[in-house]
Amino acid sequence: MSALREKLENTAENVFTAEFPSIDGGGMDAVARDAARLAPWFVAVNATDNPAAHAHASNTATAIAMKMHGIEPIMQIVCRDKNRIAIQSDLMGGALHGIENISLLTGDDVTAGDEPEARRVFDIDSTQAINITRIMATGKYLSGREIKPAPNFYIGAVENAAAPPFEYRIERALKKHRAGAAFLQLQICYHPDRLEAFCKGVAKIAPNLKLIPTVLLLKSSKTLNFMQEKISGIDVPKDTIARVASAANGTKEAYDMTLELAQHALTLPGVRGLHVTDFRHDDSLGQFMSDLGQKPRN
Amino acid sequence: MTCPKTLRNGPCGGVRENGNCEVIPDMQCVWLKAYERKVFLPLPTVWKDHFNELRPPVDMRLQGTSSWINLVTKRDQQTPAGWSTTDSDH
Numbered sequence: 151m152s153a154l155r156e157k158l159e160n161t162a163e164n165v166f167t168a169e170f171p172s173i174d175g176g177g178m179d180a181v182a183r184d185a186a187r188l189a190p191w192f193v194a195v196n197a198t199d200n201p202a203a204h205a206h207a208s209n210t211a212t213a214i215a216m217k218m219h220g221i222e223p224i225m226q227i228v229c230r231d232k233n234r235i236a237i238q239s240d241l242m243g244g245a246l247h248g249i250e251n252i253s254l255l256t257g258d259d260v261t262a263g264d265e266p267e268a269r270r271v272f273d274i275d276s277t278q279a280i281n282i283t284r285i286m287a288t289g290k291y292l293s294g295r296e297i298k299p300a301p302n303f304y305i306g307a308v309e310n311a312a313a314p315p316f317e318y319r320i321e322r323a324l325k326k327h328r329a330g331a332a333f334l335q336l337q338i339c340y341h342p343d344r345l346e347a348f349c350k351g352v353a354k355i356a357p358n359l360k361l362i363p364t365v366l367l368l369k370s371s372k373t374l375n376f377m378q379e380k381i382s383g384i385d386v387p388k389d390t391i392a393r394v395a396s397a398a399n400g401t402k403e404a405y406d407m408t409l410e411l412a413q414h415a416l417t418l419p420g421v422r423g424l425h426v427t428d429f430r431h432d433d434s435l436g437q438f439m440s441d442l443g444q445k446p447r448n
Numbered sequence: 449m450t451c452p453k454t455l456r457n458g459p460c461g462g463v464r465e466n467g468n469c470e471v472i473p474d475m476q477c478v479w480l481k482a483y484e485r486k487v488f489l490p491l492p493t494v495w496k497d498h499f500n501e502l503r504p505p506v507d508m509r510l511q512g513t514s515s516w517i518n519l520v521t522k523r524d525q526q527t528p529a530g531w532s533t534t535d536s537d538h
Contacts (some may be wrong), residue, residue, distance in 0.1 A: 314477070328534050
């Protein structure tokens with residue numbers, strides 16, 4: 151059983167996950183450096199699948215490299231670049247290397263990346279991909295062909311609590327849960343009220359679904375402005391940007407603001423931990439985890 | 449089906465603050481439009497509940513064929529042999 155599944159299903163502890171930096175060279179030395187930085191704090195770390203439609207080392211290769219360096223991967227699979235055959239192949243390839251944690255996403259559109267002229271695939275959508283992963287864990291491919299023994303998957307997905315239509319996001323979470331998702335990592339959210347409404351709503355209709363909101367460690371209001379302007383589905387309120395931009399010490403203000411969002415998120419029903427994304431790349435990660443009451447793992 | 453990502457099970461996480469599409473910023477998200485109609489139109493609950501049904505992967509062999517004929521012949525209800533949903537399991 152993966153440590154992520156063990157912690158989420160058999161304990162009441164908060165679980166912290168992170169994002170493994172994309173690999174574009176640097177070889178295993180780079181993997182080792184990032185693994186050493188993340189290992190003390192996180193139960194499992196996402197191996198991303200060409201995030202924001204930019205090509206990098208593949209999800210499966212990254213997940214295997216992480217595992218070799220002692221980090222439990224959550225292998226992401228997005229629907230943008232692969233059809234149903236390739237997605238099932240990713241899943242079996244991961245299973246071959248003992249990868250259990252899977253997170254299935256629709257994925258950003260190709261227009262979000264640096265090759266917007268590429269063909270978008272989207273042969274299946276994220277909810278169908280979740281259901282297919284659940285079917286494979288029962289011992290068969292989508293075609294019905296047998297897989298023996300059945301692979302062991304702990305299935306997750308993502309949801310954006312702060313994108314319209316807000317009320318429907320709760321039903322969509324239930325739909326993903328019924329398809330097979332045991333946990334949801336949530337998109338970064340700068341509207342605590344929307345996150346709260348979402349978590350309360352999900353806790354009511356899907357009490358076993360584990361919610362893991364995302365927080366982002368950032369250095370200045372520049373990152374907030376970038377997200378507001380460039381990332382579809384993330385809205386950063388003017389007041390939030392102004393708070394960081396007008397502060398005498400913007401870096402500290404950005405840190406404090408993120409800590410407040412994190413502490414609020416952890417109080418919400420259904421929330422079982424946090425997904426921490428680090429855009430600061432300084433020593434604040436350790437401080438942040440300590441401020442959330444976490445001690446480094448062995 | 450005007451969703452540029454050809455999604456079949458609801459809107460993606462990229463819907464903009466104004467309700468428009470991630471891919472085509474001038475167009476309203478078609479899933480948002482469908483959801484709002486589902487909520488506001490006085491339809492029977494049994495119809496409204498269809499919105500949350502898990503729709504199976506599309507059979508790409510049907511591209512370019514008549515959806516009406518496929519509806520009448522129930523060809524469009526055929527799913528891959530391994531496909532099942534938790535609802536139909538019990």
